[in-house]
Amino acid sequence: MSFGSSSKILRVNLTSNTLNVEELSDEFYRLYPGGKALAGYYLLREMPAHTDPFDPQNLMVFANGLLTGSPVSTATRYIVSARSPLTNGYGESEAGGFWGPELKMAGFEALLITGRADEPVYLWIHDGEYELRPANHLWGRPPVEVEADIRAELGDDKIRVLQIGIAGEHRGRFAGIPNDLRHFNGRNGRGAGMGSKNLRAIAVRGHQRYQTMAYDSPALMALGRKLAQEVSKNALSWDLQQRGTPGIVEALSAGGILPTLNFRKGTFENVDNIKWEVYEKTLLTARRSCYACAVRCKREVAVDGKVSAYGGPEYETIAAFGSNCGIDDLQMINRANEQCNAYMLDTISTGATIAFAMECFEHGLIGLEDTDGIDLRFGNAEALLPMIDKIAHRQGIGSLLAEGSKRAAAVIGGDAVHFTMEVKGQELAMHDPRGKFNVGMGYAISEIGADHLVVTHDPMLANPESASFKAARPLGITEAQPARSLNDEKINQFFILERWNSMEKAVGFCFFGPAPRSFILPEDVLNAINVATGWNVDMAEALSIGERGTNMARVFNAREGFSRKDDTLPERLFQGLENGALKGQAMPREDFERALTRLYTLKGWDPESGTPSRQRLEELSLGWAADIIEAARVA
Numbered sequence: 066m067s068f069g070s071s072s073k074i075l076r077v078n079l080t081s082n083t084l085n086v087e088e089l090s091d092e093f094y095r096l097y098p099g100g101k102a103l104a105g106y107y108l109l110r111e112m113p114a115h116t117d118p119f120d121p122q123n124l125m126v127f128a129n130g131l132l133t134g135s136p137v138s139t140a141t142r143y144i145v146s147a148r149s150p151l152t153n154g155y156g157e158s159e160a161g162g163f164w165g166p167e168l169k170m171a172g173f174e175a176l177l178i179t180g181r182a183d184e185p186v187y188l189w190i191h192d193g194e195y196e197l198r199p200a201n202h203l204w205g206r207p208p209v210e211v212e213a214d215i216r217a218e219l220g221d222d223k224i225r226v227l228q229i230g231i232a233g234e235h236r237g238r239f240a241g242i243p244n245d246l247r248h249f250n251g252r253n254g255r256g257a258g259m260g261s262k263n264l265r266a267i268a269v270r271g272h273q274r275y276q277t278m279a280y281d282s283p284a285l286m287a288l289g290r291k292l293a294q295e296v297s298k299n300a301l302s303w304d305l306q307q308r309g310t311p312g313i314v315e316a317l318s319a320g321g322i323l324p325t326l327n328f329r330k331g332t333f334e335n336v337d338n339i340k341w342e343v344y345e346k347t348l349l350t351a352r353r354s355c356y357a358c359a360v361r362c363k364r365e366v367a368v369d370g371k372v373s374a375y376g377g378p379e380y381e382t383i384a385a386f387g388s389n390c391g392i393d394d395l396q397m398i399n400r401a402n403e404q405c406n407a408y409m410l411d412t413i414s415t416g417a418t419i420a421f422a423m424e425c426f427e428h429g430l431i432g433l434e435d436t437d438g439i440d441l442r443f444g445n446a447e448a449l450l451p452m453i454d455k456i457a458h459r460q461g462i463g464s465l466l467a468e469g470s471k472r473a474a475a476v477i478g479g480d481a482v483h484f485t486m487e488v489k490g491q492e493l494a495m496h497d498p499r500g501k502f503n504v505g506m507g508y509a510i511s512e513i514g515a516d517h518l519v520v521t522h523d524p525m526l527a528n529p530e531s532a533s534f535k536a537a538r539p540l541g542i543t544e545a546q547p548a549r550s551l552n553d554e555k556i557n558q559f560f561i562l563e564r565w566n567s568m569e570k571a572v573g574f575c576f577f578g579p580a581p582r583s584f585i586l587p588e589d590v591l592n593a594i595n596v597a598t599g600w601n602v603d604m605a606e607a608l609s610i611g612e613r614g615t616n617m618a619r620v621f622n623a624r625e626g627f628s629r630k631d632d633t634l635p636e637r638l639f640q641g642l643e644n645g646a647l648k649g650q651a652m653p654r655e656d657f658e659r660a661l662t663r664l665y666t667l668k669g670w671d672p673e674s675g676t677p678s679r680q681r682l683e684e685l686s687l688g689w690a691a692d693i694i695e696a697a698r699v700a
């Protein structure tokens with residue numbers, strides 16, 4: 066018997082309309098305890114090589130973390146994985162909110178969805194029961210209406226609805242999936258994948274509390290209560306509660322690493338118009354949370370005087386539509402956020418792609434005749450809403466931009482390729498790695514394309530007196546290192562942090578939960594796993610869970626032809642910032658390449674190709690993945 070888990074997965078074939086349940090053994094689940102690890106296993110083992118992201122055979126895995134839904138703050142996450150239509154590689158994005166915990170309470174750890182329905186459908190899961198229902202009447206309609214209609218149709222206003230929007234229906238390559246309208250699997254085109262399957266929504270409702278599945282429920286409850294009290298004692302988690310992610314806009318600009326004008330600059334002259342104090346005064350209506358999370362970092366806002374159903378803009382969105390597009394109108398950024406969310410577009414890729422188009426416009430590569438008269442100058446706030454509209458509906462130039470900036474640049478031609486700020490086809494998040502080099506390594510090496518959640522950001526481990534540095538000691542991090550360094554010790558730390566963060570994505574923690582980023586000390590992370598399951602996971606096993614996750618994703622990409630050449634950064638980042646506190650600072654190319662070789666070596670990957678070795682895979686109990694690599698070589 067397994068503790069901490071229902072042990073069940075639901076398989077859905079939309080083509081044949083068949084649904085069936087499988088049980089996971091405790092032994093299997095300990096190797097792949099949910100989230101990134103469980104999703105990576107099924108994606109790599111079951112999806113045929115070279116499956117087109119829009120082919121019905123593209124498998125979508127919705128996988129809860131082991132602890133998702135437990136009373137431990139920030140353990141709210143689930144992963145959605147599939148081959149990415151944006152990168153053509155391993156695709157993954159995570160979200161919090163309430164949907165994952167509800168799926169757990171409904172009796173399932175994961176959903177494996179393949180095929181394509183003839184007509185739009187939605188999946189309804191409740192207390193161990195499941196069925197596909199028609200969704201023709203929901204297709205093309207605003208998410209806020211779809212959610213209300215599903216709840217009314219099923220007669221329960223507590224049903225949690227995960228769904229796509231118009232962007233996903235049109236297979237926009239960076240369409241996302243929200244739950245409860247405001248918690249996003251934003252990145253990597255997950256919404257396009259659902260749209261290609263004619264799957265409009267997944268509604269869930271359950272009543273089995275996590276505590277009833279736990280090995281030591283009183284200990285888990287006590288840990289949950291203790292951790293809830295820790296939030297206010299940690300400066301980083303307390304700041305998240307007070308200001309949320311929008312609180313960092315001003316500091317990043319002052320530090321010279323706020324992406325500005327498509328990453329040309331690191332300081333935004335008009336940052337005072339988009340900083341937290343303006344947000345708090347002019348937009349904020351309430352603070353909210355994900356399931357059972359005491360951090361409460363989510364913001365609610367008013368748009369044009371009316372409370373938005375879609376939640377407030379996060380830091381990433383403010384930077385993507387604001388400084389990176391040269392726009393200082395916070396009200397318009399707020400509207401752009403709501404419009405993206407109503408269409409279910411990833412705000413990072415949408416903002417970054419518009420910034421790319423603005424630079425093309427500035428250089429005359431596209432003109433008013435291409436934009437249907439939209440003046441796409443940097444700084445023109447009026448351009449945002451019509452451009453988002455076009456991208457979501459794939460109208461005019463919006464159809465090209467909905468392909469992502471890399472594909473758009475190939476069509477536009479000329480110098481456009483120099484204006485794309487992407488890795489493996491996914492646009493950079495709003496963190497300039499020229500001020501935090503390990504974040505740059507994370508962008509480069511991430512299997513899903515540029516991703517800012519690969520490692521703890523460098524400044525948090527640069528000060529030996531900081532709480533975050535001290536909390537990292539049990540991970541084996543004992544020397545503070547400068548943010549702008551790629552020395553050998555820094556790369557050792559990258560290797561540790563990448564495994565630790567990957568483990569968090571397996572067991573269901575939010576990036577804002579565990580140390581060193583936040584308030585849950587490593588021993589409490591392990592304690593949570595062990596009182597939930599009855600296992601005795603130690604640090605070495607926790608890191609190997611994370612390493613297993615990254616290696617399965619890496620093998621997936623190796624099979625699809627990705628290699629070291631894809632682990633790089635946009636050329637612009639190897640050049641100096643044009644202004645601010647770090648003016649002239651570049652990512653040093655030689656250091657970067659040397660660090661990449663060192664990292665591959667630490668990971669047991671071939672330094673030339675970046676492919677995992679059989680020996681390392683076998684040490685991780687992934688000998689079957691080594692067979693996949695060898696079979697791909699023969700083919």
Ligand code: SF4
Binds near residue numbers: 162576
């Ligand atoms: S820290 Fe914020 S995003 Fe993370 S689980 Fe808590 S409320 Fe959700």
